Amino acid sequence: MNKHYVLIVPGLIMGTFARVHMMKSDYRQYPTYPRGYLSHFTLGFIAAGLGAVAVPALIEKEFTAITFLALAAQQFREVRNMERESLDNIEITEMVPRGSAYIEDIAKTFEARNYMAIITALVTSTIIHVFIILKINMHMSIFLGMFVGLAVHIFIKRMIHGEEISDIADVKEAKISFDGPILKVNGIVITNIGLQTQRDIFLSNGLAVEIIPKDENAVMYLSNMGQRQAIQHNAANQLGVRRDFDEPEFTPVAKRDPENGNIVMVITIMKPNIDALIEAVKGTPLLETSKRKPLDSVVGLRLMKNRKKV
Amino acid sequence: MQIELGDLIVAIITMNKDAVGTGGTAPVFYVGNNEHLGELSEKISKILDGVVHDIGMGTYIIVKH
Structure with a gap:
């Protein structure tokens, strides 16, 4: 089992990093600091964990473990609902409301960021596993896996970055x-x-x-x-x-x-x-x-x- | 859940008795001059959180948007 930590730990680190990297509190004050940060960090960590254990589960032929990813998708849809509900509730306290379309956009963004954490973690552990199979030095494999994970994260970040007026x-x-x-x-x-x-x-x-x-x-x-x-x-x-x-x-x-x-x-x-x-x-x-x-x-x-x- | 009335005339303030009938849901306030018209409209709009609209003929309506 210990051999799998080589896949899980770098995946977990990269997935969590991807989520933290997307966290910023600016004029929108969303997520709020520090409580909102903590809850989104925790959810990002869980998402990264799910992505990172997928490859070791397949190696162990634990195919049912993959269903956890479906569970994760359900969970993060719930994140969207949670964000929407929370912003809807505070809408009446705003001097100029955000409006339901803006709220929907924010909620979708938070959901997408968790998927990004899963994908980054999954790619990192997959690449490390592939290089280990190709008999490349373990440290080098971890380095390459994290490097590709970082590249995927930057690619998705650019892809989901919206336009402005x-x-x-x-x-x-x-x-x-x-x-x-x-x-x-x-x-x-x-x-x-x-x-x-x-x-x-x-x-x-x-x-x-x-x-x-x-x-x-x-x-x-x-x-x-x-x-x-x-x-x-x-x-x-x-x-x-x-x-x-x-x-x-x-x-x-x-x-x-x-x-x-x-x-x-x-x-x-x-x-x-x-x-x-x-x-x-x-x-x-x-x-x-x-x-x-x-x-x-x-x-x-x-x-x-x-x-x-x- | 909060339910609010929207786009509803909540009061009518006028100098022109001929322009406004007495029917309808909104109370009608008659005033003698322009100065009083503005003052009373402002006071009532502050109480009701409505917007004062000038519809001409010496008549202001307060609308809850």
Whole structure:
């Protein structure tokens, strides 16, 4: 049995490393530090353990042990549910909510990171085993196994790294104006603000941006309500929204220009800084749930051809 | 689970008695001048956490969004 530790321990180390490497707490404050870190570290360690023991189980002809991987998949689906539920529960405490699409995206990411820990551990132990069979020195095999495990981890990390708004759209400053009580941004009607005092706050503390999609796919991404909510949440989260819970009129609003698909967003901020707002909007992750690729469809291609003719 | 009413007119404040009828679910407050219209709307909106909208004709509505 002891010979299997050569496979299990490096796999366990690499799998856990892969999970820890993906753990960061930034402006999103998710996972929270230090309690969230501990629970995700523990789950990552368990995932790595499951991946690392798969090859030794096969060597021992314990084929039923593989069913544990199915159990693990079930377990990590539960992680997704746990994350979703937890974020859903705190949603009402947020000044500007994340929105269900953003929550789903975060929950999926946490599930995927555990699978990454399993795959990294599995690849590491498999490669070590293959090199040992090829009669290569044990230390060298462990080194090569960990090296390939690291390469696989980096590959998956790049693969699951999502795009940001800046990849699909340009973000520019927009002009806030009032037509009587009607609040407009670059001429697009946002809402009706009844009180003059509130209009003055919009004019003094309000900032607006126009998000201009780069192509038709981007138009579809940005039309998604969940994506817009995520942009609003990120902007409010990073710049500090100027509102309290009893001031619903100062909730950030993102509306779509129905003519060209551009999005205009208005937000009131304590210390307005347009460059910071543009940066926050550009850095918002593009949600998996909002991704559409109409240009890849037959209809999309036909529309593009017609446009070129015109 | 929290259940809330949305997009509902919760109060009407007006200077124009002819513009607003007495029916419906929302209470109607009559005021004498523009200044009073703004003041009362702000007070009621703060109590109800609603948004004040100016629909013209000297009438403000408070809407729970």
